[in-house]
Amino acid sequence: MEKLNTKALILASITVVIWGSTFTAISSGLHGGYSAGHLVLVRFIIASFLFGVTALLPGGKIHLPKKEDILKILLIGWIGISVYHISITFGQLTVSAGTTGMLIGSAPIFTTIIAVIVLKERLGTIGWIGLSLGFLGILMIALGTGSSSSGISKGVFLVLLAAVSTAIFFVFQKPLLKKYNPIELTAYLTWAGTLPFLIFMPGLLQDIQHASMEANLSVIYLGIFPTAIAYITWASALSLGNASTVSNMLYIEPVVSIIVSWIWLHELPAPISIVGGIVAISSVILVNIYGKRENILIKKKIQHL
Template sequence: MYLNSKAFIMASISVVIWGSSFAAIRVGLQGGISAGHLILFRYLIASGIFILYALRPGVKFKLPKKGDFLKILILSWIGISLYHFGVTFGEQTVSAGTTGMLIGSGPIFTALLAVFVLKEYLGVKGWIGLGIGFIGIFIITMGTTGSSHQNLSGVLLILMGALVTSVLFVYQKPLLKRYSSIELTAYFTWAGTLPFFIFFPGLIQNLQHATMEAILSALYIGIFPTAIGYATWAIALSAGKASTISSMLYIEPVVAVLTSWIWLQELPTMISIIGGIVAISGVIVVNLKGKQRPTITETAA
């Protein structure tokens, strides 16, 4: 199935605001908010947004089925809690642009999981596209790390985030057949927030001593990347194939580099620009794989 306009638009919105989140996280950390408090604060905001939406007159949220409750809980803790733990704590020592490059490896995991878990067909062009995208991400990383401070533990935490978020993207696909994208995103957000309450002690005091820019950055990532970004991504997944849509994430590193350049004055090198062009080329190649033969499931539908 070719990437349709609805899936493309929704995935693009997610990728752009997710790409900007790395710089916003960095600003929050540099402005005095601790990593743990930043994660909890952004998810309290996002959870509150979904609670207000669910309480709106005329909005009906159906409760998760008994068989889905545990699956939603586990996916939330893996794809939400572990992901944000890895990225936020990793960014304490890794720059925003480099973080975006490392998270950009996520589509490789997502596409592979989609093939083996969802039995989605990935043609030769799809595999070539993934390879090109990975090379592009590698080039961007090499062009960014030369002027950025990082350590091994921070890099490993961020790569863990890239892996676990791909698990969420793939395994939530069947759930989107039983729940709306907004419902599922709300359940993931509420459940994913629970582990972050271990950071609650000292939250108010920490926010009181943080800079205004850090507070505004935390509000931004709580509303846009956390709430809106996951909602639009769920809509995209419900409208297209997980392996094809995941290729859009190759654009995220480019957005991350540009945002960190504008916001944090982290100038991208020519190598980074070349890597971005290569990464986008990988997206185009993966999308062209839609002309390959469909899966058995798609034919039956």
Template sequence: MNTKAFSIALLTVLIWGSSFAAIRVGLKGGYSAGHLILIRYLIASLLFAVYALLPGVKFRLPRKEDLLKILILGWIGISIYHIGVTFGERTVSAGTAGMLIGSGPIFTSLLAMFVLKERLGKWGWIGLIIGFVGIFIITLGSSGDSFKISKEAFFILVAAFATSVMFVYQKSLYSRYTSMELTAYFTWAGTLPFFIFFPGIFHDIQHATLEASFSAIYIGIFPTAIGYVTWAIALAAGKASSVSSMLYLEPIVAIVVAWFWIHEWPNTISIIGGIIAISGVVVVNLKGRERAAVSENTPSSTI
């Protein structure tokens, strides 16, 4: 990986990793989960609309035959994902949420076997087993000392699975659209269901803390919009597989940022589970696949 690709990919991972703490700040500062999601995606949708209308930007509209697929993938990969993550973080710590989402490629690999007919070798199966053991331990640790899978941890697991579905099924669209175009389409499609949270939004805006409002603006601009732009630049500047390996750092960034910003640290059980889960992801992606990775040109996690 050259210096430019490494630097931009690292910046992207730092931006995406910081979003988990920012969500917690927004939730603790007076925003409901639904209102936080809606504000975030109204900002991102507006930014992508401005980009699409800029003079000199060649931004194509989706083909009619692709509209339904784009809508469904946007609802799954954006709407369900962000509802799962944001509602999950009402009780699950930012670092724990980051580790659960960071293990998402385990679901992607499993789906790729059935949908894209990718084959996993012996090490691939070992990696999957290790990954799912780690995920199970993280979810147990997320409930503190109660050793049960909490409802909020389940929400985040659903989010990880939802984004994996989008990564697998969007692959065919990359032969017809650029990553920026697809990201904009998915953002606009995924924003539509969030309008069910509109009632009462102005009350939250008026009564939320200043830090919470800045956090809502931050996640709308940086992780949701700018992060995808810098990621596309990094992928264009370097080898996709090498750039994608930087995503292994995202759960670590989530933990460290949460520690410095909101003084929050996952419990020991969750950290152990996170180490095991990410180890499984590494084994699958580096040693387990007999064909090219599913998300070679797309992020293996999203924020």
């Protein structure tokens, strides 16, 4: 069991490092001539093509999904892939890569809220304090995105929508991994999520031709690594290890995002955003570690009553 968990954590670590570079690569593509719609479309055309090739290979591990799961796969793909990536990419038109990484790092806060509402999980005092601190941290991050005259950048709300959608994605993806292997499920969700992106097809070739070499390489990188490989390694980690333990690795993603953005684009979030990011991530740790311990004690007391 220990070996299995170790493998899961290694896969999760690889995923988080790759995903941490995603926001900088998106900024590079946007600054290099791609529109937000064309960037997300090309990225997922590449990923969908790679999964299509995998499906056609002899002995490939991708088979047709069961009929009763098709609607569920479509809905999860549209929420976790389509909504998430449209929100992230358009949000980054006005929000820096490092700040985006910190806001997405708050996703476990929304996962906890979904667990309370949908799964009827209980939260103790520590859990609610942690959530309150988390939203304070998000507010501080958001305040650092705008100028003194404009206030909070509009892109913040899109990035927060992405955080909510990825929280839903993580919660509802796990049960499907009991039926399908990670490559299969990632392929299904990628194909489902790519369909809405086809509305951005007009003018695509002109964008590709006028984009810089760095922008084109960034989009190719996005299609291969964060979109195809990282989603597989994440799904593999979830299938091998405890979901909450594996998800704890997401705490590292904002740090990776800020470092990569600083090295690649020479940009750093505003000081208040960095402080807010520390508060938000600390609150996530508080909720997921101490809040859960308190929750277990509450359940034991209830059982003894």
